[in-house]
Amino acid sequence: xxxxxxxxxxxxxxxxxxxxxxxxxxxxxxxxxxxxxxxxxxxxxxxxxxxxxxxxxxxxxxxxxxxxxxxxxxxxxxxxxxxxxxxxxxxxxxxxxxxxxxxxxxxxxxxxxxxxxxxxxxxxxxxxxxxxxxxxxxxxxxxxxxxxxxxxxxxxxxxxxxxxxxxxxxxxxxxxxxxxxxxxxxxxxxxxxxxxxxxxxxxxxxxxxxxxxxxxxxxxxxxxxxxxxxxxxxxxxxxxxxxxxxxxxxxxxxxxxxxxxxxxxxxxxxxxxxxxxxxxxxxxxxxxxxxxxxxxxxxxxxxxxxxxxxxxxxxxxxxxxxxxxxxxxxxxxxxxxxxxxxxxxxxxxxxxxxxxxxxxxxxxxxxxxxxxxxxxxxxxxxxxxxxxxxxxxxxxxxxxxxxxxxxxxxxxxxxxxxxxxxxxxxxxxxxxxxxxxxxxxxxxxxxxxxxxxxxxxxxxxxxxxxxxxxxxxxxxxxxxxxxxxxxxxxxxxxxxxxxxxxxxxxxxxxxxxxxxxxxxxxxxxxxxxxxxxxxxxxxxxxxxxxxxxxxxxxxxxxxxxxxxx
Amino acid sequence: xxxxxxxxxxxxxxxxxxxxxxxxxxxxxxxxxxxxxxxxxxxxxxxxxxxxxxxxxxxxxxxxxxxxxxxxxxxxxxxxxxxxxxxxxxxxxxxxxxxxxxx
Numbered sequence: 101x102x103x104x105x106x107x108x109x110x111x112x113x114x115x116x117x118x119x120x121x122x123x124x125x126x127x128x129x130x131x132x133x134x135x136x137x138x139x140x141x142x143x144x145x146x147x148x149x150x151x152x153x154x155x156x157x158x159x160x161x162x163x164x165x166x167x168x169x170x171x172x173x174x175x176x177x178x179x180x181x182x183x184x185x186x187x188x189x190x191x192x193x194x195x196x197x198x199x200x201x202x203x204x205x206x207x208x209x210x211x212x213x214x215x216x217x218x219x220x221x222x223x224x225x226x227x228x229x230x231x232x233x234x235x236x237x238x239x240x241x242x243x244x245x246x247x248x249x250x251x252x253x254x255x256x257x258x259x260x261x262x263x264x265x266x267x268x269x270x271x272x273x274x275x276x277x278x279x280x281x282x283x284x285x286x287x288x289x290x291x292x293x294x295x296x297x298x299x300x301x302x303x304x305x306x307x308x309x310x311x312x313x314x315x316x317x318x319x320x321x322x323x324x325x326x327x328x329x330x331x332x333x334x335x336x337x338x339x340x341x342x343x344x345x346x347x348x349x350x351x352x353x354x355x356x357x358x359x360x361x362x363x364x365x366x367x368x369x370x371x372x373x374x375x376x377x378x379x380x381x382x383x384x385x386x387x388x389x390x391x392x393x394x395x396x397x398x399x400x401x402x403x404x405x406x407x408x409x410x411x412x413x414x415x416x417x418x419x420x421x422x423x424x425x426x427x428x429x430x431x432x433x434x435x436x437x438x439x440x441x442x443x444x445x446x447x448x449x450x451x452x453x454x455x456x457x458x459x460x461x462x463x464x465x466x467x468x469x470x471x472x473x474x475x476x477x478x479x480x481x482x483x484x485x486x487x488x489x490x491x492x493x494x495x496x497x498x499x500x501x502x503x504x505x506x507x508x509x510x511x512x513x514x515x516x517x518x519x520x521x522x523x524x525x526x527x528x529x530x531x532x533x534x535x536x537x538x539x540x541x542x543x544x545x546x547x548x549x550x551x552x553x554x555x556x557x558x559x560x561x562x563x564x565x566x567x568x569x570x571x572x573x574x575x576x577x578x579x580x581x582x583x584x585x586x587x588x589x590x591x592x593x594x595x596x597x598x599x600x601x602x603x604x605x606x607x608x609x610x611x612x613x614x615x616x617x618x619x620x621x622x623x624x625x626x627x628x629x630x631x632x633x634x635x636x637x638x639x640x641x642x643x644x645x646x647x648x649x650x651x652x653x654x655x656x657x658x659x660x661x662x663x664x665x
Numbered sequence: 666x667x668x669x670x671x672x673x674x675x676x677x678x679x680x681x682x683x684x685x686x687x688x689x690x691x692x693x694x695x696x697x698x699x700x701x702x703x704x705x706x707x708x709x710x711x712x713x714x715x716x717x718x719x720x721x722x723x724x725x726x727x728x729x730x731x732x733x734x735x736x737x738x739x740x741x742x743x744x745x746x747x748x749x750x751x752x753x754x755x756x757x758x759x760x761x762x763x764x765x766x767x768x
Contacts, residue, residue, distance in 0.1 A: 249726075250727055251728070319728055645750055647750055
């Protein structure tokens with residue numbers, strides 16, 4: 101064999117050996133360059149995932165800095181039927197860890213196609229227990245959930261959250277402020293069975309949720325809720341409300357309803373005829389305009405007064421001649437009507453509007469009502485007469501307490517405040533809600549006179565059950581008939597009982613309104629709402645350590661006055 | 666002939682080293698990626714655990730719970746007239762005793 105032949109054979113072998121390598125190289129070139137983009141996209145879909153997450157919502161605090169609502173991570177547990185290895189044993193184990201009846205879980209398992217929801221909102225400890233089981237086919241999905249550390253405290257104010265969005269109450273009203281940021285996470289996993297994360301990058305929309313500090317005082321709110329439940333249950337009322345306000349600043353310290361409604365904001369949505377509590381407005385207007393004076397006397401027609409051929413006004417108790425203060429102390433509808441008629445429609449209407457009736461408070465809740473106030477052009481004599489004692493006009497509880505706070509603070513109607521400030525998570529104030537006066541309604545002199553009369557109501561009038569020995573309380577009872585919304589006529593035997601007052605009367609710090617809708621055991625404001633007011637006032641006095649007035653400590657009541665009005 | 670062959674070996678070795686360093690770097694990056702993710706998970710778990718502990722504290726301090734615990738041990742909410750308020754008296758005279766002077 102010649103050298104040339106050997107070389108040729110070697111070259112041929114090399115060529116044959118190189119052929120597969122060249123083929124592989126060409127294939128690699130094709131995949132890495134020509135098919136590069138397509139394959140990269142396919143690989144990304146398999147190993148990369150973009151996950152959208154909603155971050156935690158902002159917190160809600162009360163006026164003292166106590167936490168009322170916060171977001172926390174919880175887990176939803178679910179099963180993937182196709183991945184369970186030993187369904188019978190796995191279900192048994194899971195039901196014991198999650199405290200679920202085994203029968204119920206098995207029934208749900210049988211009904212489900214592949215994905216079977218097991219239990220929602222597991223806390224961290226329970227989720228860790230489930231993870232520790234290391235059961236194939238059991239999924240735990242983490243998500244932000246809202247929790248309320250104080251349970252039912254102020255829940256009617258806070259409202260509801262669903263899918264990370266506020267649905268009702270403050271959660272809805274301030275949803276844009278509270279909403280957590282939305283972030284996208286790109287995750288790269290390895291090819292193992294568990295798909296361990298190798299790398300992830302996160303981008304978000306740059307927003308940070310803010311915290312809301314309410315004007316609500318959690319202790320006063322608790323007192324209001326507790327007392328309200330007691331008196332609502334005792335009197336078997338359909339609905340009860342208690343509002344507490346700082347009259348100097350308009351800040352709402354408590355807003356309690358019973359039964360609690362997490363969907364409606366009843367103190368701003370619900371309307372009722374305020375009844376005799378409205379006499380304070382008539383009294384204030386008459387004194388301010390000079391159409392009545394404290395020295396005036398009024399004849400109360402012995403309990404029945406024919407206004408015209410069709411309308412007769414009645415008092416709950418027949419009265420003879422009363423002073424102006426006596427008219428309010430005894431809550432005479434007849435004399436209140438006479439005061440109103442003397443005041444005149446224009447003056448009456450002016451002061452009703454000045455006290456904030458017929459206008460929304462501006463808190464911003466979507467269902468807020470401005471109340472019902474007939475246009476002045478439609479006001480007839482009978483409307484003026486009955487309106488003077490709080491019939492024929494409808495108000496929201498928040499309007500009534502605002503009006504009484506105006507009397508309490510010397511005659512200024514204040515803007516209602518429910519939010520104190522908005523701050524970042526580290527406490528830096530972004531927005532502070534300062535107190536603001538809307539207008540002066542009555543002069544200081546008139547206000548002093550009205551306060552004296554309202555003090556008399558509690559000392560010796562229909563509001564005697566609201567008195568707290570040693571403390572000067574001023575207020576007015578109210579009992580109005582309920583209206584059938586269908587026919588527009590008054591319902592027999594169904595009342596709305598209320599009491600609105602403030603204390604200490606000379607330098608008021610708290611205005612309280614208690615309303616009981618359709619109480620069935622006792623019926624009048626002086627019997628039902630006034631004692632509830634007294635109990636809330638006592639608790640606040642004790643908590644705040646308010647000093648009693650020595651001169652009032654040994655005060656005795658005069659001859660008993662019927663508490664009907 | 667030796668010199669060109671040694672150059673070829675050197676070039677092959679250099680290329681091999683470079684590829685090795687590149688591959689080693691990628692492996693390290695993946696390993697560090699796992700470590701970072703484990704640490705991230707641990708941080709998230711600890712933060713969540715911290716939030717749950719804070720939640721427990723807040724729950725214990727709710728007025729409803731405090732009242733329930735107080736009632737269990739026989740406490741009642743006092744009436745206004747059962748509280749004695751001690752008034753602070755402002756004084757210009759300095760405290761006399763050595764113990765008072767300490768404070």
